[in-house]
Amino acid sequence: MSNKKVAFQDLIPYLEKNMAFHTAINIIDWDANTLAPEESSEYTAKAMGILSQEQFTSLINPKVKEIMEGLKEEALSQTEKAILRRLKKEYQKSEAVPANEMREFTELAARATNVWQKAKKEQNFSLYAPYLEKIVEYKKKFAGYSKKEGGSLYNVLLDGYEESFHVEELDRFFSKLKEEIIPLLKKVEQAEEIDDSFFYQEYDIEKQKEFNVFLAEYMGFNFKRGVIAESEHPFTTSWHNHDVRITTHYYKDNLSSAILSTIHEGGHALYEQGIRDEFTQTLVGDGASCAMHESQSRFYENVLGRSEAFWEPLYPKLQDTFPKQLGQVSLGQFVRALNKIKADFIRTEADELTYCLHIMVRYELEKQMIEEDVPVDKLPGLWNQKYQEYLGITPNNDKEGILQDVHWSMGDIGYFPSYALGNAFAAQIYHTMKKELPVEELLRKGKIAEITAYLREHIHQYGASKEPREMLKALTGEEFNPDYYIQYLKEKFEQVYQL
Ligand code: ZN
Numbered sequence: 267m268s269n270k271k272v273a274f275q276d277l278i279p280y281l282e283k284n285m286a287f288h289t290a291i292n293i294i295d296w297d298a299n300t301l302a303p304e305e306s307s308e309y310t311a312k313a314m315g316i317l318s319q320e321q322f323t324s325l326i327n328p329k330v331k332e333i334m335e336g337l338k339e340e341a342l343s344q345t346e347k348a349i350l351r352r353l354k355k356e357y358q359k360s361e362a363v364p365a366n367e368m369r370e371f372t373e374l375a376a377r378a379t380n381v382w383q384k385a386k387k388e389q390n391f392s393l394y395a396p397y398l399e400k401i402v403e404y405k406k407k408f409a410g411y412s413k414k415e416g417g418s419l420y421n422v423l424l425d426g427y428e429e430s431f432h433v434e435e436l437d438r439f440f441s442k443l444k445e446e447i448i449p450l451l452k453k454v455e456q457a458e459e460i461d462d463s464f465f466y467q468e469y470d471i472e473k474q475k476e477f478n479v480f481l482a483e484y485m486g487f488n489f490k491r492g493v494i495a496e497s498e499h500p501f502t503t504s505w506h507n508h509d510v511r512i513t514t515h516y517y518k519d520n521l522s523s524a525i526l527s528t529i530h531e532g533g534h535a536l537y538e539q540g541i542r543d544e545f546t547q548t549l550v551g552d553g554a555s556c557a558m559h560e561s562q563s564r565f566y567e568n569v570l571g572r573s574e575a576f577w578e579p580l581y582p583k584l585q586d587t588f589p590k591q592l593g594q595v596s597l598g599q600f601v602r603a604l605n606k607i608k609a610d611f612i613r614t615e616a617d618e619l620t621y622c623l624h625i626m627v628r629y630e631l632e633k634q635m636i637e638e639d640v641p642v643d644k645l646p647g648l649w650n651q652k653y654q655e656y657l658g659i660t661p662n663n664d665k666e667g668i669l670q671d672v673h674w675s676m677g678d679i680g681y682f683p684s685y686a687l688g689n690a691f692a693a694q695i696y697h698t699m700k701k702e703l704p705v706e707e708l709l710r711k712g713k714i715a716e717i718t719a720y721l722r723e724h725i726h727q728y729g730a731s732k733e734p735r736e737m738l739k740a741l742t743g744e745e746f747n748p749d750y751y752i753q754y755l756k757e758k759f760e761q762v763y764q765l
Contacts, residue, residue, distance in 0.1 A: 272336035287321035289505040300495045326360045348731035352549040375677045382675035389663040399642040420636040423680030439748045457763040462603035465522045467591045478528045485532045500527040502534035507546040510538040533566030540726030550730040558734045560688025574601045575709035605762045609657040611666040625686040627652045693751035698742040
């Protein structure tokens with residue numbers, strides 16, 4: 267132990283170097299997903315690998331560790347404390363697993379992702395099964411290094427994505443969903459089907475682009491600090507609050523797909539653009555967690571973007587853009603169609619009601635893989651059984667079944683529940699917001715900026731300097747409570763379907 271005095275300032279050069287690598291990697295990654303030519307990936311990946319390694323060692327090295335351990339908490343500002351907390355987490359993560367095993371695993375995951383792609387294309391799970399089996403083995407081994415006495419392996423994995431949201435709480439959450447949402451879905455399916463056929467006429471792509479840019483601007487997306495582009499799968503990325511980028515994907519025969527993904531990614535982007543200058547380009551310069559980020563995108567997409575009040579000031583413009591297709595479709599018909607419920611196979615295309623059932627299937631299977639040692643070759647059968655039980659449908663093949671998501675191949679086991687938590691956070695936030703803001707009235711008057719200002723005040727500005735639970739409690743006055751989500755879904759769809 268050295269007795270040399272250290273100050274937070276001593277960390278700055280390391281943190282800034284790390285930030286610069288982070289920026290470079292994100293820019294290349296953005297490019298790879300939008301503009302880069304088809305055959306570039308393997309060569310660019312080589313450069314990315316080197317940059318990632320540099321980024322890692324810019325932070326994880328003996329010098330930084332010495333400074334980190336020498337810092338006295340009481341001498342630090344709030345922001346510095348938050349950054350130090352994040353830095354310590356990075357250390358815990360890196361020290362939890364021996365470096366050589368982590369390297370082996372990274373290589374395995376890269377291969378597994380390639381094989382998964384091929385297996386999905388060929389609808390052949392058995393091709394992928396041996397790789398998934400190894401991934402599961404490694405994840406269990408890694409979780410074992412950090413597992414507390416008597417604790418569960420799956421909790422360690424869950425902690426890697428949404429800290430402190432463990433099996434006990436998630437079991438309660440999902441069992442409520444099971445109890446309330448499955449019967450609701452059955453009732454909806456017996457009600458009169460909603461006609462959304464007008465979404466699937468021919469819609470000129472250039473005109474769609476024009477409208478989606480207008481829509482993002484209307485939401486408050488700042489084009490002086492942001493960009494919209496196209497990619498196969500829509501996503502959001504940012505390197506700081508002055509450069510936030512979203513993508514969307516346009517289909518000639520589907521109007522609602524691009525619109526809803528623009529609103530969804532726009533929600534992520536408003537979060538990133540709203541982070542305070544003091545936090546951006548630091549370790550706490552991004553969203554508080556996956557679930558908190560998803561709560562914002564889902565709030566804009568589902569709570570606002572599928573409501574009549576949201577569309578009242580916008581719909582005439584959309585009708586003017588597509589008079590032939592929408593001239594005869596009323597605002598009411600349009601909004602009803604946005605809320606059509608139909609159990610289907612693909613999670614990313616799921617409606618608002620069935621979405622969480624898709625997550626529930628994955629959650630239950632992850633628990634079985636990690637905690638009950640269910641063999642990998644049993645998974646497709648279990649998957650199909652659960653889809654039949656919860657959604658009333660059986661996938662025709664593994665491509666629209668267990669092979670549809672990339673997550674497990676990359677080693678992301680324990681990630682899925684944060685999507686469902688995001689929806690539940692959104693409903694809890696909305697419950698409080700409605701008491702303090704005339705949400706519908708603001709939307710009808712086109713004053714969505716006041717709603718964003720509210721979210722900015724309570725959530726966005728803090729970036730990751732506060733924990734999700736802390737922000738949720740400060741805003742809503744209570745701990746995480748999934749009842750608001752169930753209540754929201756029931757009220758909404760009983761009304762949409764006049765049950
Ligand atoms: Zn999202």
